[in-house]
Amino acid sequence: MFFLKTFIPVIVAIFLILFDYKFSYLDNLRQSVATLISPVYVVVSLPTKLYTWIDEQGTSKDQLLSDNQNLTTELLKLKVKLQQIDGLTLENKKLRALLDSSYTLPQTNFTIARIEQVTRSRLKKQITINKGSNDLLKVGQVTLGASGIVGQITETTPNNATILMISDPTQHVPVKNSRNGIQGISQGVAENQYHMQVKFIEPDLDIKMGDIFLSSSLGGKFPDGYPVGKVTHVEQHKNESFLHIILEPIQQTQNLELVIILNKQ
Numbered sequence: 171m172f173f174l175k176t177f178i179p180v181i182v183a184i185f186l187i188l189f190d191y192k193f194s195y196l197d198n199l200r201q202s203v204a205t206l207i208s209p210v211y212v213v214v215s216l217p218t219k220l221y222t223w224i225d226e227q228g229t230s231k232d233q234l235l236s237d238n239q240n241l242t243t244e245l246l247k248l249k250v251k252l253q254q255i256d257g258l259t260l261e262n263k264k265l266r267a268l269l270d271s272s273y274t275l276p277q278t279n280f281t282i283a284r285i286e287q288v289t290r291s292r293l294k295k296q297i298t299i300n301k302g303s304n305d306l307l308k309v310g311q312v313t314l315g316a317s318g319i320v321g322q323i324t325e326t327t328p329n330n331a332t333i334l335m336i337s338d339p340t341q342h343v344p345v346k347n348s349r350n351g352i353q354g355i356s357q358g359v360a361e362n363q364y365h366m367q368v369k370f371i372e373p374d375l376d377i378k379m380g381d382i383f384l385s386s387s388l389g390g391k392f393p394d395g396y397p398v399g400k401v402t403h404v405e406q407h408k409n410e411s412f413l414h415i416i417l418e419p420i421q422q423t424q425n426l427e428l429v430i431i432l433n434k435q
Contacts, residue, residue, distance in 0.1 A: 188406075209343055266318045268428050281305060281431045283313075286330070289422065292360050295338040297321065299429060304328045307431060314430040318397030318420035319343070322367065322432070333429070336398060337364040337419055344388035345398050347381050356398060356417060364423065366399055368415040374408045377415060393432065397421070 268282065283299040301307055303326045313320045313333050321335040334341050337358040345352045345368060352375050354368040372375060381401040387394035399417030407414050 206351070213421065215257060235355075265296045268332065268430060276382055277282050279433045281307065281433065283331070283429055283431060285427055290362070292340060292362055293339060295335040295358065295364070296324070297333040297335060297423070297429070299331050299333060299431075300329070301431075302326045302330045304363050306433075307331045308434065311434060312392055312396075312416075314432065315421035315423075315426050315428075318399075319392070319420070320421050320423065320426070320429055322392070331431075335364075335423065343398055344386040345383040345390055346386045347380055348384050349378075350376055353386055353388065353413070354383075359416075364419050365402075366417040366419065368417060369412060371413045371415060372411070373413055377401060377413060379404060382420070383417060 179219070196282045241315050279302065283301040283305075285297055286296040288301050289296045291297075297313075297320065299313075307323060307326050309326060311323045311325055313323065321333040321338070321341065323331050324334045325332040335345050335358070336356065337356045339360040343356045343366075344353070345356045350370060354371040355364045356368050357426055359365045359367055368383065379401055383398050385392040385394060385398050397420040399419050401415060401416070402418045403416035405414045
């Protein structure tokens with residue numbers, strides 16, 4: 171009897187396993203039983219799932235705040251780098267315009283400097299640049315912009331130099347007409363405008379509106395052939411021996427940031 175009680179259930183179980191494996195008749199029954207007891211699994215696992223969800227919510231919030239802070243920092247860094255790139259691009263354009271000027275530069279015989287200050291009063295028109303005697307700059311050196319002559323160095327310190335502009339009333343520049351070679355002397359006008367007048371040109375000489383005057387090497391103060399100004403007014407005043415000629419500087423200084431200093435030969 172004990173033998174039957176012990177082994178009959180085992181034999182029935184083995185039979186059911188083999189029967190189910192071979193014919194799959196118990197699949198529907200097993201599926202039904204699993205469906206009935208599934209709420210039990212949900213209830214049992216609910217505390218664990220709830221704890222995990224709460225933990226994830228706290229972690230996710232902290233992580234999101236941290237990620238947001240990191241992204242904000244990276245964005246600021248990228249903006250700074252973009253500004254630096256924009257600045258370098260603009261700087262390169264200015265240097266390219268300066269070096270691709272309308273005149274011919276002596277190879278390697280020049281220095282590039284940045285303008286730090288511009289004095290624009292009626293009686294004093296000068297520029298301060300960020301290079302000086304430590305950069306081997308000397309009084310008398312001529313400075314150029316991308317379009318023409320800016321002026322001449324009149325004072326140097328170790329780190330800076332002062333340029334007297336060609337439109338200053340005390341600045342005299344020997345000039346010649348690029349069209350016919352007629353020579354004169356330009357001098358700045360004591361007014362707020364950047365104008366010059368050309369002296370010592372007789373009334374019977376051929377001077378027209380729009381003529382370009384270039385620097386002349388006469389007297390050795392300025393090198394020969396650099397643009398100085400364009401004629402904007404020509405008139406003969408009564409009882410005067412010379413024409414009244416007004417020049418507008420070829421090189422405007424309103425937006426000038428970089429200049430070329432020609433090294434003395």
